[in-house]
Amino acid sequence: MKIIAPAPALRRPAIVTLMAGLLAWTGHAAAPTPHDHVVTMANMSYGKVPSDLKVGDTITWVNHDSVAHTVTARDRSFDWRLNPGQSVQQTLQKDGSFAFYCIYHTAMRGTLKVAAQ
Numbered sequence: 001m002k003i004i005a006p007a008p009a010l011r012r013p014a015i016v017t018l019m020a021g022l023l024a025w026t027g028h029a030a031a032p033t034p035h036d037h038v039v040t041m042a043n044m045s046y047g048k049v050p051s052d053l054k055v056g057d058t059i060t061w062v063n064h065d066s067v068a069h070t071v072t073a074r075d076r077s078f079d080w081r082l083n084p085g086q087s088v089q090q091t092l093q094k095d096g097s098f099a100f101y102c103i104y105h106t107a108m109r110g111t112l113k114v115a116a117q
Contacts, residue, residue, distance in 0.1 A: 032117055034091075038062060041069045041082070041102075046110050053114045055095050062087040069108065074099040 034056035040047040042064040053059075061071050063082035071080040071088075077098060080088045095116040102108035 032056075034058065036060065040064050041108075044105055045108055046071075046102075049110050049112060051113065053092060053112060055092055055114060055117050057092050057114075059090045059092070059112075060087055061090065068104060070103045071100050072103050074101070 032054065034054070035052075036058050037050045037053070038047075038060045039049055040062045044065065044067075050059075061080055061082060063069050063084055063086050066084050068081065068083050070082070071078065071090075073079065075098065078090060078100075080090065082088060092112070092114050095114045098112040098114065100110055100112065
């Protein structure tokens with residue numbers, strides 16, 4: 001039976017230096033962390049749509065109104081239908097500008113502007 005001694009523990013500064021060196025060597029930085037956003041529907045309108053959206057972010061659409069609404073993309077890439085009190089989560093898959101509206105209340109409209117990572 002052969003006993004192998006464990007490797008000596010690295011101190012935290014050594015690990016940080018090693019990781020920084022690996023990132024520089026590979027040329028890759030850590031991927032940005034996706035963000036969660038909430039857009040509410042109330043008083044027959046959409047709430048403020050975030051201006052800093054990126055691919056990978058998630059939007060939770062919440063209907064706080066007393067009537068049904070939709071979040072329907074003009075290019076048909078998404079179509080969420082929400083009854084009063086319902087919500088849906090949408091993870092942004094691609095960059096671009098996506099105009100949307102409510103099919104029941106055409107004055108309700110907005111645009112998602114999604115940047116690449």
